[in-house]
Amino acid sequence: MTDDTAAGTRSAAERDRSAPGRPPKVVIVGSGFAGFKAAQSLSRRMGDAVDIVVVSPTNYFLYLPLLPEVAAGILEPRRISVALAAALPACVRHAPGEVDELDLDEKRIGWLDPEGVHHETTYDRLVIAAGSVHKVLPVPGVTQYAQGFRGVPEALYLRDHLIRQIELAAMSDDPEERAARLTCVVVGAGYTGTEVAAQGQLFMKELAASRGLPEEPRWVLVSRGEVLAGLDPHLAHTADRVLRERGVDVRTHEQVDEATGDGARLASGDHIPTRTLLWCVGVRPDPLIDELGVEVDQGRLVVDSHLRVPGYPEVFACGDAAAVPDLSRPGEYTAMTAQHAERQGKLAGRNVAASLGHGREKRYKHRDLGFVVDLGGFEAAANPLGVKLTGKPAHVVARGYHLISMPGNRIRTAVDWTLDVLLKRQTAQLGLVRSPAVPLDSASPEVPQHGLGFPHAAAPGSRRNEQHGEQPQEQRQEQAN
Numbered sequence: 280m281t282d283d284t285a286a287g288t289r290s291a292a293e294r295d296r297s298a299p300g301r302p303p304k305v306v307i308v309g310s311g312f313a314g315f316k317a318a319q320s321l322s323r324r325m326g327d328a329v330d331i332v333v334v335s336p337t338n339y340f341l342y343l344p345l346l347p348e349v350a351a352g353i354l355e356p357r358r359i360s361v362a363l364a365a366a367l368p369a370c371v372r373h374a375p376g377e378v379d380e381l382d383l384d385e386k387r388i389g390w391l392d393p394e395g396v397h398h399e400t401t402y403d404r405l406v407i408a409a410g411s412v413h414k415v416l417p418v419p420g421v422t423q424y425a426q427g428f429r430g431v432p433e434a435l436y437l438r439d440h441l442i443r444q445i446e447l448a449a450m451s452d453d454p455e456e457r458a459a460r461l462t463c464v465v466v467g468a469g470y471t472g473t474e475v476a477a478q479g480q481l482f483m484k485e486l487a488a489s490r491g492l493p494e495e496p497r498w499v500l501v502s503r504g505e506v507l508a509g510l511d512p513h514l515a516h517t518a519d520r521v522l523r524e525r526g527v528d529v530r531t532h533e534q535v536d537e538a539t540g541d542g543a544r545l546a547s548g549d550h551i552p553t554r555t556l557l558w559c560v561g562v563r564p565d566p567l568i569d570e571l572g573v574e575v576d577q578g579r580l581v582v583d584s585h586l587r588v589p590g591y592p593e594v595f596a597c598g599d600a601a602a603v604p605d606l607s608r609p610g611e612y613t614a615m616t617a618q619h620a621e622r623q624g625k626l627a628g629r630n631v632a633a634s635l636g637h638g639r640e641k642r643y644k645h646r647d648l649g650f651v652v653d654l655g656g657f658e659a660a661a662n663p664l665g666v667k668l669t670g671k672p673a674h675v676v677a678r679g680y681h682l683i684s685m686p687g688n689r690i691r692t693a694v695d696w697t698l699d700v701l702l703k704r705q706t707a708q709l710g711l712v713r714s715p716a717v718p719l720d721s722a723s724p725e726v727p728q729h730g731l732g733f734p735h736a737a738a739p740g741s742r743r744n745e746q747h748g749e750q751p752q753e754q755r756q757e758q759a760n
């Protein structure tokens with residue numbers, strides 16, 4: 280690799296830029312939907328005529344829509360984590376690390392690798408696809424007592440946590456403790472909160488029955504708006520109906536005012552005793568964007584319809600991190616969805632290639648082809664090409680859509696789904712991820728905070744820590760277990 284560690288970086292970076300005959304270097308930040316697709320589309324167009332470096336803390340692409348199935352014990356986490364090396368051509372290099380420096384004027388980028396070594400390099404083109412992190416509202420107690428749901432560590436934590444609550448409830452003679460352990464509160468009814476509540480409730484119900492508990496676990500879904508507000512009404516109404524029919528306590532036009540060690544207090548005054556508070560109120564763009572000094576809108580990097588950052592013709596941005604004009608709805612930006620991120624990433628690859636003399640640029644225009652919402656069991660809602668589906672047909676369409684959309688691991692995923700129909704779910708809780716490792720206010724929900732590696736954990740005084748107010752691990756309170 281020509282990238283350099285901090286020592287002697289500047290001269291090496293200058294050498295790097297002026298090396299005669301070298302292929303242009305394109306650095307892509309992030310290996311999610313947008314970054315992965317950008318790398319794939321660019322490498323297909325230019326092959327060895329370009330040097331592509333993907334900087335990302337994980338060496339895999341994470342298929343986030345199936346994360347709730349990992350928490351529910353249906354899928355093993357590696358099924359939805361597709362290794363970059365297996366799915367991208369060999370000409371794409373992966374630099375493991377988290378970008379902590381971006382100088383758009385100098386065309387220089389720096390990142391910290393998992394062993395704490397800083398690297399820098401220059402680029403000819405840059406694609407920013409750093410995605411998003413949890414949106415944390417200023418609600419007392421939430422950062423201490425709530426957990427988010429954005430990465431594999433959080434899904435693994437939740438799976439173990441739910442099993443543990445059932446087992447501790449089964450051993451308790453105190454009815455109040457049992458009730459609290461068997462109650463889960465999910466805040467936010469977007470696709471994350473809705474799918475987590477749907478999958479989690481079924482999983483916990485099965486667990487409780489298998490341990491001979493007489494009570495049914497209680498799931499409460501709290502949301503300021505309607506369930507799946509903003510999505511097609513058919514999807515929203517189906518999800519709302521299915522959840523209520525299953526016994527989920529859906530409380531719309533409600534919010535959590537305070538989280539405490541023993542429960543959640545709602546705006547209506549109700550106090551819900553619980554040991555499980557899941558914060559799914561939405562996402563905000565990765566904090567990296569705040570630091571760039573260019574125009575942002577609600578934290579998203581403003582780009583033109585070619586995905587270029589105004590004033591920096593060599594810089595492109597896409598996915599959740601970018602505010603991309605929605606040409607089909609003038610005046611609005613595209614929503615933060617996997618569909619948009621994937622298609623924008625593909626276009627970013629095309630437009631970067633065009634800017635390097637390969638092919639022609641295009642503007643981003645995408646018409647919605649439909650959406651799928653998995654509700655666990657055989658329930659789902661889908662509207663492919665506007666056709667309204669519910670129940671088993673929607674379930675089949677949803678699973679088919681996921682399999683087609685995943686860039687790898689399809690057979691393994693399908694096998695896990697088949698096993699889930701034939702066998703009981705595995706309930707060994709390995710306890711490898713505990714709550715301090717998955718803080719809600721993390722700038723990097725994709726990696727567990729074990730005190731190793733990236734800046735937030737390795738160096739308490741690091742720049743990202745100071746800017747984003749991350750607490751040292753020891754200040755975090757481990758929830759009951």
Ligand SMILES: Cc1cc2nc3c(=O)[nH]c(=O)nc-3n(C[C@H](O)[C@H](O)[C@H](O)COP(=O)(O)OP(=O)(O)OC[C@H]3O[C@@H](n4cnc5c(N)ncnc54)[C@H](O)[C@@H]3O)c2cc1C
Nearest residue numbers: 309310311312313343344378409410598599615616617620
């Ligand atoms: C549980 C869940 C379920 C969802 N379900 C759906 C669904 O059903 N349908 C749908 O359309 N959308 C869904 N979404 C939303 C969808 O996943 C996102 O819109 C999509 O992932 C955005 O893609 P992205 O590439 O912009 O970001 P991501 O996929 O989040 O990728 C961001 C990448 O950037 C990396 N990164 C972040 N910071 C840095 C840094 N400083 N340096 C280097 N790399 C960095 C990350 O590690 C990651 O690789 C869901 C989201 C969640 C959390």
